[in-house]
Amino acid sequence: MSEIRIHREHSLGLAQARKIAWAWAEQVESEFSMECTVEEGEDSDTVEFTRSGVKGRLIVAADHFDLEAKLGFLLGAFSKTIEAEITKNLDTLLAQGKAPAKAHATAHAKAPAKKAAHAKVPAAKKAAKR
Numbered sequence: 001m002s003e004i005r006i007h008r009e010h011s012l013g014l015a016q017a018r019k020i021a022w023a024w025a026e027q028v029e030s031e032f033s034m035e036c037t038v039e040e041g042e043d044s045d046t047v048e049f050t051r052s053g054v055k056g057r058l059i060v061a062a063d064h065f066d067l068e069a070k071l072g073f074l075l076g077a078f079s080k081t082i083e084a085e086i087t088k089n090l091d092t093l094l095a096q097g098k099a100p101a102k103a104h105a106t107a108h109a110k111a112p113a114k115k116a117a118h119a120k121v122p123a124a125k126k127a128a129k130r
Contacts, residue, residue, distance in 0.1 A: 002071040002079040003070055004068070006086060007066050008090060010064065014045075016097055017060050021045060022038070023093055024090060034049045043062070045059075056069030069086070
């Protein structure tokens with residue numbers, strides 16, 4: 001079994017990091033048929049993702065992202081390619097998130113966060129917009 005570990009520091013704060021994590025989760029759901037769930041916490045969130053041959057999690061904190069994924073035997077042969085694609089996608093989203101619109105970021109920060117709520121990503125995103 002092959003493992004992928006990616007760590008990225010940022011200075012976005014938890015509200016903006018959540019937004020990026022949801023965008024990443026939606027992207028991997030649509031492009032790679034992953035099933036993602038989000039567990040929100042006070043200091044960090046956990047995005048768990050899975051599909052045949054892949055299982056992992058993305059820890060989302062106010063100052064960093066930590067991604068760990070385990071690849072099954074068949075996908076293990078492509079671990080370097082998969083890691084490069086994940087890194088590219090996450091870095092692109094982080095670069096886009098460095099200059100968020102202040103009004104939108106403020107409105108998002110005021111949305112009530114659910115503690116330890118498990119939800120599919122689209123449902124969690126809808127709940128945060130209320």
